[in-house]
Amino acid sequence: MDPVAAKYIGAGIACIGMGGAGAGVGIIFGNYLAAALRNPSAAQGQFGNLIFGFAVTEALGIFSLLIALLLLFAL
Amino acid sequence: MADPIHQFEITKLATIANIGGHEIAITNSAIFMAITVVGIAALLVGGSSARALVPGRIQSVAEVTYEFIANTIQSTAGTAGMKFFPLVFTLFMFILVANMIGIIPYTFTVTSHIIVTAMMALLVFFTVIIYGFYKNGLGFFRLFVPQGIPVYILPLIVFIEVLSFISRPISHSVRLFANMLAGHITLKVLAGFITMMGGFGIAGWLGAVLPLGLVVAITALEVLVAFLQAYVFAILTCIYLNDAIHPGH
Numbered sequence: 127m128d129p130v131a132a133k134y135i136g137a138g139i140a141c142i143g144m145g146g147a148g149a150g151v152g153i154i155f156g157n158y159l160a161a162a163l164r165n166p167s168a169a170q171g172q173f174g175n176l177i178f179g180f181a182v183t184e185a186l187g188i189f190s191l192l193i194a195l196l197l198l199f200a201l
Numbered sequence: 202m203a204d205p206i207h208q209f210e211i212t213k214l215a216t217i218a219n220i221g222g223h224e225i226a227i228t229n230s231a232i233f234m235a236i237t238v239v240g241i242a243a244l245l246v247g248g249s250s251a252r253a254l255v256p257g258r259i260q261s262v263a264e265v266t267y268e269f270i271a272n273t274i275q276s277t278a279g280t281a282g283m284k285f286f287p288l289v290f291t292l293f294m295f296i297l298v299a300n301m302i303g304i305i306p307y308t309f310t311v312t313s314h315i316i317v318t319a320m321m322a323l324l325v326f327f328t329v330i331i332y333g334f335y336k337n338g339l340g341f342f343r344l345f346v347p348q349g350i351p352v353y354i355l356p357l358i359v360f361i362e363v364l365s366f367i368s369r370p371i372s373h374s375v376r377l378f379a380n381m382l383a384g385h386i387t388l389k390v391l392a393g394f395i396t397m398m399g400g401f402g403i404a405g406w407l408g409a410v411l412p413l414g415l416v417v418a419i420t421a422l423e424v425l426v427a428f429l430q431a432y433v434f435a436i437l438t439c440i441y442l443n444d445a446i447h448p449g450h
């Protein structure tokens with residue numbers, strides 16, 4: 127296989143991992159919304175935890191994006 | 202269609218000096234960093250100059266941002282974290298204003314370059330390490346050894362903790378950079394659809410309304426992302442600093 131083609135295919139495959147992060151972030155925000163509708167008065171106090179969970183979950187998707195960017199531009 | 206990556210190109214405006222074969226030049230990136238800093242200074246100095254009991258608009262903005270970050274540090278790192286307020290507030294304001302300026306068409310987004318975000322993330326990373334050892338001595342290593350873990354899986358847990366600690370500056374910097382990069386590329390690609398449709402005459406103009414509406418919606422989303430990423434960067438800085446102040450929790 128042409129090495130350049132293999133590089134692009136690899137970058138595309140690496141991006142599949144971001145789908146998992148997307149599902150994870152969706153679960154976090156969905157559960158936050160569900161909980162906030164049950165107990166709106168407690169929702170504001172958990173906003174920091176929401177953002178922290180979002181950031182930590184998103185970090186895993188970012189690692190796969192990082193692999194894709196490395197394949198495309200650095201290697 | 203115009204190249205969507207073109208907006209991130211760094212252009213040299215004036216060369217200042219050559220030091221050891223490295224060119225020191227004023228670039229558009231440096232200009233926009235200066236604009237960001239001047240904008241923040243104008244907001245905060247101008248906002249706090251009146252010191253009215255009933256704040257005006259600018260003073261309200263300055264007070265709200267101050268109290269927002271102060272509350273964030275209080276709730277994540279405790280009162281001991283307040284000595285890092287200048288660091289966290291500077292990072293938050295710089296990222297927020299740089300992101301907001303970047304949304305304006307024909308401007309340059311400083312935070313869309315990994316070298317800028319990596320420098321800020323490494324600053325936080327080394328601040329945590331140096332302050333952690335300064336404050337706790339070797340007790341800082343308790344950060345990697347959670348309590349109440351059975352001994353036989355402890356080596357694995359410590360390995361994972363160390364790995365996650367080392368990968369912090371990577372995720373910290375790439376998150377901001379990738380969000381800005383991807384958002385701006387999306388905007389430019391969608392804007393390119395409008396000009397492509399416009400090339401087809403009257404029917405194309407009617408069809409171009411759809412991507413135009415999409416660009417307006419994505420721009421609104423980007424304003425949200427610009428704020429959210431600045432907040433995420435600030436709150437992660439607080440959480441990392443909390444590890445340096447109170448390891449082993």
